[in-house]
Structure formats: structure tokens, C-alpha cells
Amino acid sequence: MELALATVLIACAAFFAAGFVDAVAGGGGLVTLPVLLLCGVPPHLALGTNKMAVSLGSLAALCSFASKGLVERRVASWGSLAAFLGGALGSWLALLVDSVLLGKLLVFLLPVGFLVSLGTRFRGREGALPERWLWLKAVLIGLAIGTYDGFFGPATGSFFIVAQHLVLRMGLVRASGTAKAMNLASNAGALAGFAAGGAVVWALGAPLALASIAGNLLGVRLAVRVGARAVRSLLYLVLTGLLATLVWRFVL
DSSP states (O other), rough: OOOHHHHHHHHHHHEEEEEHHHHSSTTTHHHHHHHHHHHTOOOHHHHHHHHHHHHHHHHHHHHHHHHTTTOOHHHHHHHHHHHHHHHHHHHHHHTTTHHHHHHHHHHHHHHHHHHHHHHHHOOOOOOOOOOTTTHHHHHHHHHHHHHHHHHHTHHHHHHHHHHHHHSSSOOOHHHHHHHHHHHHHHHHHHHHHHTTTTTHHHHHHHHHHHHHHHHHHHHHHTTSSSSSHHHHHHHHHHHHHHHHHHHHHHHH
């Protein structure tokens, strides 16, 4: 497919901003996927291309978090394996859905993901990781959210952070770093499924991946100094306009 240069540049700017937000608080997919749909990329190709770009962005963020010792390796290892399998399963399910129907499903699921993310409140107390069934809890978190990521994706990073914070009592910054490992795995599993189905626009994904990497690296550097709540507030303002445009395009 062919896209105008201006459209690609706008998409790159969106992926850069989304990468920054995703590194800090998750939820960058709430911007990247609608942007691809608004650029005229068909739903299946939008899902696959989005996975290609954000996978590399997640990898860059993970390396940066790991270098700062902010990745809980026990949780990341078990959770990432399950997330990879979940991502592959979710992408396989998405490819079974008709393109027109999938576009309407995405319009429905985007506000759902937005409202769930908006309603999240980090009220759980931080503490030591629960040693009892730790591996099983990590696997269940990775598999459930990974499957969602493969089929849809937006707000996956936020869901991983919330699940680890509430279920495993992990601090938010460490949860954000560990979530990157699981998110990378689920993205890789989903990307494998979409690539096998020919649903990735590699030429478009390459510049978007570079923009996502740059945004993620900046986000990690500022994660401690910039409050996640402030960044998420900006995300919600941008998302409101995107959702309105998507409903007009695919529904009205």
C-alpha cells in the first residue's frame, strides 16, 4: 500500500509520543492503533504493523530499564514465556475475523480499553513479592493479558503494570520495567502470527519502529521525574479526539 510522506511523518510523530507515554505508564497502543486506522491502513495490516513497530520500542525500553536494575527477573521469565504464547494465540484469533467486522470491533474495544485504563487506581500496597505460587501468578498474568494483546493490544502495558502492582505487590516503577519484558514477549508472539498471515507492512513499520524506539528511550529517562498520572492525562486528551474520528469513519 502507498501512503503520502506527510501521512507517514504524522504517524511517526504519534508513535514517538506514544512510545514516551508507554514507557512511563503504558497505554501507548491507545494512540498508535487508531492513528494507523485513520491513515487508511486496513484493520489486519494495522494490527500487524503496529506490533512490528512497538515490539522494537518495547525492546529498547526493556534494555534501558534492565540496565537500571528495574526488572524483576523471576516474574519476567515466567510471565514472558506465557505472554509470547498468548500473543501468538490472540493474533491467530484476530486473523480469523473478517476485516470489516474487525474494524468495527476495534472501534468498540478502543473505548473499553480507554475506560478501563482511565478507571485504574493504584491503591495496592507495595511489599515483598509473594513467594507462594509466584510462577503460576506470573504465568496467568502473562497468558491472559498476552492473548488480549495479540487480538487487540491497546493499554496492554497499563494492564501488565496494574496486574503486577495489585497481584504481586510490585512497586510501580519496577512493575513498569518488568511489564516491558512481558509486553515485548506478547508483541513478538503476535508479530509472528501476523507475519505468518502476511499482515505486516514492513516498509511502513520500519520508520514507525525508529520513532517508537526514540520515544521509549526518552520515556524511560524521564519515568522517575515525570509523574505517570500527568502523562496519562495527556494521553486521554489525545485519545478523545481520536476516538471521535474513528467512530465517524467506521460507524457513522
